[in-house]
Amino acid sequence: MLSRAEDAVLPVYAPMPVRPVSGRGAWLVDEEGAEWLDAYGGHAVAATGHSHPHVVAAIADQAQRLFFYSTAVVHPLRNRLAAELAARCPDPLGRVFFCNSGAEANENALLLARKATGRTAVASVTGGWHGRTVATLACCDGERYEAGARRAGMALSARVTFNDLRSLEAVLDDSTAALLVEPVQGMAGARDCSAEFLLAARRLCTERGIALLFDEVQCGVGRSGAFTAAELYGVVPDALTMAKGLGSGYPIGAVVAGPMLTKGIGIGDLGSTFGGGPVACAAALATLEVLDAEGLIANAARVGEHIAAGARRLGARIVQGRGLLIGLDFGRPAVEVQQALFGRRILTGTSSDPGVLRIMPPLTFSLAEADLLLEGLRAVLA
């Protein structure tokens, strides 16, 4: 028998020093009633801010009508959401598979790529991070993730060096089923790929019959300052995955794929009991409505620029990322800066780069809230 209820939770995460009981926009309220500024966004999830009334109402309304039915039936909200996502992704990405998380979306994109190409090997990019299923762990950069895949007998992905065109040439060959790449690498500290790198990846994948898969689980759904980062780069992958911000925190993942990957697909090839459930689809449709109505994608671009400019003025050595997925290196351990900001009740993230602090607030983050973050940074760096 465990002495405290919280000891029953397997301790795989180092918790932040805040216990939120409610939230609105970019603000959390803790058990003592104190307010915290959230530039972490529940790990880049709270796209429309915490408990956005339109999203909450859509979830409550759908829950009362029909809480759940599986993919065994057609549901109008699932169809509407698929059509909305297809319309917002670049052509010819037009068919959508729904699931529940980022890892599951990537796992299914890899399944599609292996089926379409008849090949097994996968390539990913150094610094990349793609999830905790065995197939996605095999594509994550970092010994502790790779070890998980190795112990399961899964071959690791071949690694293309980040932004290195020669490495793309060398690694991708006619045994490669897919290249899985985050246009803006979240875990690596919001490191954005160069346009040259993604354009070369596109060209080589086409020439060599390889599926180009964009993992937009973290940078997608408006966070980069465009609905898809693919748009920003003018590069169209064969499939694009999204999750995190899509349901504003209600779990949902999606693979949006083009004809290379969908043409041979039929009944039973993919599946997910909860994928595309009515409440998840209601949450995602409401999220898209809020992004549009409140101009949140343009806001992400504008406020992201403001934070980047402010960080440069504060002496940041590295300012990277797109929109509201920003990596900042102030020449001292990011964890120290993060801890000092906790002391001022401001939440930010770290990254796999010990020097890079990650900023990924709700897309509702205002210029005034950005100034509060910058003021907090100024104070802790002084």
Ligand SMILES: Cc1ncc(COP(=O)(O)O)c(C=O)c1O
């Ligand atoms: C780029 C990227 N891909 C995939 C994942 C995995 O998503 P999930 O935790 O929803 O499985 C994450 C999660 O942080 C991510 O940042």
